[in-house]
Amino acid sequence: xxxxxxxxxxxxxxxxxxxxxxxxxxxxxxxxxxxxxxxxxxxxxxxxxxxxxxxxxxxxxxxxxxxxxxxxxxxxxxxxxxxxxxxxxxxxxxxxxxxxxxxxxxxxxxxxxxxx
Amino acid sequence: xxxxxxxxxxxxxxxxxxxxxxxxxxxxxxxxxxxxxxxxxxxxxxxxxxxxxxxxxxxxxxxxxxxxxxxxxxxxxxxxxxxxxxxxxxxxxxxxxxxxxxxxxxxxxxxxx
Numbered sequence: 727x728x729x730x731x732x733x734x735x736x737x738x739x740x741x742x743x744x745x746x747x748x749x750x751x752x753x754x755x756x757x758x759x760x761x762x763x764x765x766x767x768x769x770x771x772x773x774x775x776x777x778x779x780x781x782x783x784x785x786x787x788x789x790x791x792x793x794x795x796x797x798x799x800x801x802x803x804x805x806x807x808x809x810x811x812x813x814x815x816x817x818x819x820x821x822x823x824x825x826x827x828x829x830x831x832x833x834x835x836x837x838x839x840x841x842x
Numbered sequence: 843x844x845x846x847x848x849x850x851x852x853x854x855x856x857x858x859x860x861x862x863x864x865x866x867x868x869x870x871x872x873x874x875x876x877x878x879x880x881x882x883x884x885x886x887x888x889x890x891x892x893x894x895x896x897x898x899x900x901x902x903x904x905x906x907x908x909x910x911x912x913x914x915x916x917x918x919x920x921x922x923x924x925x926x927x928x929x930x931x932x933x934x935x936x937x938x939x940x941x942x943x944x945x946x947x948x949x950x951x952x953x954x955x
Contacts, residue, residue, distance in 0.1 A: 730884070759942050771885075771932065771946035778942075817884060821942065828873055828892060828936075829900065830944065832884035 729753065730820050730833035738839050739808045746793070747803040747836050749818030755779075759821040760801040761830065762792065766814040774816075777801060805838075813840045845869070846947040848933050854953045861920040863950050865933030871945070872938045874916035876900075876908065879930040879949070891916055923954045 731750045739745035751760065762774040777785045777792045785792045793802040805812055818833040849864035867874065873892050877885040877900075887900030889908040897908050905927060909917045916935075920927055930951050934944040 732884075735882075761942065763944075763946075769930070769932075769949040771934070771944070773943045773945070776942045819885075828875075828890055828898070828941070829887055830885075831901075832877075832886070834882050834884040 729822075729831045730818055732818055732833035732836050734836045735834075736837040736839070738841055739805075739812075741810060741840055741842050742807055744804060744806045745808055745838065747805070747816050747818075747838065749801045749803065749833060751799050751801060751818075751820050753799075753820065753822050755822045760792065760794065761819040761821070762790070762801075762803045763817045763819060763832075764812075764814045765817065765835070766811075771817070775803070808840045810840050810842060813838060846933055846935055846945050848931075848947040848950050850950050851948065852951050852953075854955065855923050856955055857924060859920075859923050859954075861923045861952065861954075863918040863920075863931055863933075863952070865916045865918070865947055866914050867916075867933075867935040867945070868914065869935060869937065869945065870913065871935035872913075873936045873941070874910065875934040875936075875944065876906075876916065876918045877932045877934065878902070879932055885932065888918065923952075925954050928952060928954045 758779045760777045764772045775787045789806045791804045815835045819830045846867045875890040876888045891897045891910040907919045933947040
């Protein structure tokens with residue numbers, strides 16, 4: 727079974743609008759972490775945001791917020807006020823096993839295209 | 843500015859060749875990783891290292907080996923390249939104090955003919 731599922735292979739959004747990228751995960755661990763990374767056409771993966779499983783508040787970093795719904799096992803990324811530079815691949819990832827774990831498991835990604 | 847540098851952006855090799863992919867980080871990070879990225883599959887962990895001379899298998903280590911003789915350098919070795927190893931290879935590093943944040947290199951697109 728897939729550990730991280732991103733059901734949207736590609737999405738469009740109009741510039742200045744908000745967009746939600748979906749991510750669901752599967753784990754039996756109590757302690758885990760959820761991440762979003764951005765990969766522009768240059769290829770370099772850029773860390774965007776992190777949510778720990780015990781964090782009660784949704785994580786936010788500037789225009790990025792993570793909509794964490796633990797019971798539903800979802801960790802959607804919300805980008806507010808989209809910009810043309812937001813066009814990229816976006817990957818959801820999970821770290822199982824608590825803070826001592828090194829391994830990240832990645833989803834298959836969502837390609838976002840921002841229209842002017 | 844933090845940096846993870848991969849030695850080649852594009853590489854073309856022949857089946858059976860020994861291939862070295864080099865990765866250097868300048869952030870004094872303890873942990874280093876090699877992933878491969880294939881369309882529709884996301885990133886899959888090949889090997890990682892949490893200290894010099896230490897290595898751990900990831901999810902898909904078959905056909906690969908690694909070397910970490912110095913803290914800043916982590917090499918991925920394909921002993922005998924095969925066509926199914928054609929892929930984008932991404933190196934990453936992280937610090938123990940902030941393990942959730944991985945810093946990635948720009949990747950090496952390897953084609954095995």
